[in-house]
Structures are given as C-alpha cells and as structure tokens.
Amino acid sequence: EVKNIKLLTFVPSNIQCDIRSNPDIMLAIMEECVGSLEYATGDLLANREFILAAVTKNGNAIRYASHNLRTNWDIVLAAVMNNNDLYNMFLCTIEVLQNHNLSLSLCMIIWSNMYN
Secondary structure: OOOOHHHHHHOOHHHHHHHHOOHHHHHHHHHHOHHHHHHOOHHHHOOHHHHHHHHHHOHHHHHHOOHHHHOOHHHHHHHHHOOOOOHHHHHOOHHHHOOHHHHHHHHHHHHHHHHO
C-alpha cells in the first residue's frame, strides 16, 4: 500500500513510470489524496474508464482529467454526483456549460443533492 506519492522520488525512474501509468495503483493512491493524480501519466488522465472510476470515488478528480473528458457528460455527472461542491461545475470547460440542457440538468442534480 502506497501512502505517499512523494515517495516516488526515491523509486528508480523506470519503475516510477510503471506506477504512474498503472490505473489500479493510481486509484489506490488517489484514495489517500486526490491530488496524487497530478503524478499520473497523460495517457492515464485521458483514459475514460480510469477517470470515470476516479470521479466516482472522488468528484474532485475531474480537475485532473484531460480536456476531452472534462467535457464528457458521464464524467461530469459522476463528478457532480460524488461531490456536492458547486466548484466542480466550474471545473468543467465552457463547452459543457454552454449546452443549456446540460447546465440545467447539472443544477437540478446539485440542488437535489444539497437539499434532500
């Protein structure tokens, strides 16, 4: 069990890459600190299944997702559903929020989560 992502600085670089690109390891590390996703590889942060799993565990993980995934309805919905923080809505790119129906749906979900 990896408790601190900063320990990676003491790991040989070839092994670091294996850790940073391994979805299971990065999800386990992320459970301790969502900010550890900063160290994940770009390919992993662009992987839809990985990001969906991450935002399902912690909605704040959306801030580390690739641009394309931050505009994906399923990803945004999972992030909002797993964190009532309205800030997540603003972490989504303008493209998502320009869609009136999507914005309205997100507001309704956030509202119902906050007041139910």
